[in-house]
Amino acid sequence: MDFEKLDVWKKSARLSAELYKALKELRDFGFRDQITRSGLSVPSNIAEGMSLSSNKQKQHFLSIAKGSCAELRTQIYIGMDIGYIDKKQGRAWLIETREIAAMLSSLMNRIKADGG
Structure with missing residues (x-):
């Protein structure tokens, strides 16, 4: 399956672009980076992951993506606490990261059911 067709890829790519746009003026380069x-x-x-042939490799990279999503969620919480991220915007991003994580779990379960 082409990764570009996956809703989870589309949603996470859109979120990534939003983060870059929203934080481009942030002077704390370490946090922003x-x-x-x-x-x-x-x-x-x-x-x-989805470009690789083995289901085990797909699972591995999707697991890394899910871990990065949790890392991102943590950083959003911290960004909100220290005033770098607007609370309303941050809450919306937190919801998106939870949805993305759930979508990744579902995709991983489908790959596992397909013999991976």
Whole structure:
């Protein structure tokens, strides 16, 4: 399956782009770099995993994507606490990261059911 057709890839790529746009003026380069890297890691690992032939490899990269999603969620919480991220925007992103994580779990379960 082409990763570009996956809703979870589309959603996570859109979130990654949103993070870059929203935080482009942030002067704390360390925080900005870390949170945008976490966000970028999710769709990147989905793409890499789904481009591989073995189900075990797919599972591995989807697991990394799910871990990056949890990392991103943590950074959003911290960003909200320290005033870098608007609370309303942060809450919306937290919901999206939970949805993405659930979608990744579902995709991993489908791959497992297919013999992986």
